[in-house]
Amino acid sequence: MISLRQPVDDRTVTVIGAGYVGLVTAAWLAETGRQVHVVEQDASRLALLRRHVAPIHEGGLQELLTSVMDSGKLTVTDSLAAGVQGAGIVFVAVGTPPLPDGGADLRQVRSALRELGRHLGPETVVAIKSTVPPGTTQSLVAVSRRDRPPGPVVTCPEFLREGSALHDCRNPARIVIGGDDDVACRRVAKLFEHLETRIIRTDATSAEMIKYGSNAFLALKISFVNEMARLCELIGGDVDVVADGLGADPRIGRSFLNAGLGFGGSCFPKDVAALDETAGSHGHSFWLLKAATEVNLQQRRRFVIRVQEALGSTLAGKKIALLGLAFKPGTDDMRQAPSIDIVRQLSDYGARVSAYDPVAGANAQRLMPDLTVCTDVYECVRGADAILIVTEWPQFQALDWERIAAVVRRRLVLDGRNLLDGAALEELGFAYLRVGRQASRKRTRLSRGRSPVAAPAVG
Numbered sequence: 001m002i003s004l005r006q007p008v009d010d011r012t013v014t015v016i017g018a019g020y021v022g023l024v025t026a027a028w029l030a031e032t033g034r035q036v037h038v039v040e041q042d043a044s045r046l047a048l049l050r051r052h053v054a055p056i057h058e059g060g061l062q063e064l065l066t067s068v069m070d071s072g073k074l075t076v077t078d079s080l081a082a083g084v085q086g087a088g089i090v091f092v093a094v095g096t097p098p099l100p101d102g103g104a105d106l107r108q109v110r111s112a113l114r115e116l117g118r119h120l121g122p123e124t125v126v127a128i129k130s131t132v133p134p135g136t137t138q139s140l141v142a143v144s145r146r147d148r149p150p151g152p153v154v155t156c157p158e159f160l161r162e163g164s165a166l167h168d169c170r171n172p173a174r175i176v177i178g179g180d181d182d183v184a185c186r187r188v189a190k191l192f193e194h195l196e197t198r199i200i201r202t203d204a205t206s207a208e209m210i211k212y213g214s215n216a217f218l219a220l221k222i223s224f225v226n227e228m229a230r231l232c233e234l235i236g237g238d239v240d241v242v243a244d245g246l247g248a249d250p251r252i253g254r255s256f257l258n259a260g261l262g263f264g265g266s267c268f269p270k271d272v273a274a275l276d277e278t279a280g281s282h283g284h285s286f287w288l289l290k291a292a293t294e295v296n297l298q299q300r301r302r303f304v305i306r307v308q309e310a311l312g313s314t315l316a317g318k319k320i321a322l323l324g325l326a327f328k329p330g331t332d333d334m335r336q337a338p339s340i341d342i343v344r345q346l347s348d349y350g351a352r353v354s355a356y357d358p359v360a361g362a363n364a365q366r367l368m369p370d371l372t373v374c375t376d377v378y379e380c381v382r383g384a385d386a387i388l389i390v391t392e393w394p395q396f397q398a399l400d401w402e403r404i405a406a407v408v409r410r411r412l413v414l415d416g417r418n419l420l421d422g423a424a425l426e427e428l429g430f431a432y433l434r435v436g437r438q439a440s441r442k443r444t445r446l447s448r449g450r451s452p453v454a455a456p457a458v459g
């Protein structure tokens, strides 16, 4: 049993929670030369980490973990008491999953702080990295001494994107540190001072606002362009060109103006809902957030209706092949993935759905046991009445579409991410529909024929 506290040193950093944010942050901190201890309670995640295996798919993470764990720069433990020994700074990176009302469930954060209170001395800074609604850190700090660490608590939100998280760690657009204790904020800032980036020092609530505001604003941009896409489908115009034109104005910017099936993942849907809930609990209706969410869900429903329209009748018995299941490329994360709603809706209409994803297949199968998940993309599309692009994996562009044309039942592609070269597909006899553009004239002419999108049936 550990009875005496070791002297603390800011070159020793502990990260509580080896989820996506915690693990990537920990690996990066170890890469920068810190001695890092990760505390993780989940037995299966811990077992993998003990074998130096990354429990999540994230570009470059496995290689980095191997290197920093082999060299002893990063260690893992399930004991918080042992894991925080000697640490000058402790990051809390536990989950804040959504509650049924949309609010964030803060139980893991509270319990981590309570336990830290039992094991830390006043000289250790606790930095909250978990995404917590505005006002949370301030109210957590205000609770009784018994329920929180004796030292300073600051907030240091993360802005990592899944799929490029390590790149984002190494090249952050900004670092935000919020808290009242100047010295504590400076100690946390020191971890990032070698980076060429702006460090924004503020109060804890502003830091939390920046985190939620960033995600919410990006979500608004996506829903805005998806509304424009709908208008293009109704009136004419090409939403991709429209987005380029809008984005050429530096006040608007081109990023996050890609029309498609909308936002998923563990962050945008949850954070938009939580900010809306926080606003509501203070008597304010944040209409823009409600609209962004509604547009986002509508986008998925609308896509399924388009499939139905393109097939000209009922979906019952039709074979629909989904390419892409993860909420975005570069990850096996299925949380709030548009594919889940799309599979459910298609299945409700009686379609036979098969799906393929380069890395998220196993996770998707666990979530949707009845779904036919294929490990071979050409098997997935065999006999299909329609192929749907649901995640913009670049490898779908490089598929042998001639081979696909020969094995599908109908040559019909609905591109939910505007990924593919429509003209090339049309050359192969495919009818090609993308988000935010009316069907091409060539296709409209075709669709007046008896069998608009039928390719020779294959046995």
Ligand code: UGA
Binding pocket: 131, 158, 159, 160, 161, 162, 163, 215, 218, 222, 255, 256, 257, 258, 259, 260, 261, 262, 263, 264, 265, 266, 267, 268, 327, 328
């Ligand atoms: C997002 C933020 O981008 C990060 O800055 C933040 O740290 C993170 O949430 C978080 O809070 O942890 P992430 O969820 O990994 O990161 O994914 P994004 O790349 O932001 O994409 C979110 C969703 O929006 C994806 O489903 C993506 O397909 C969709 N999207 C994105 C669009 O539909 N259109 C676009 O133009 C851009």
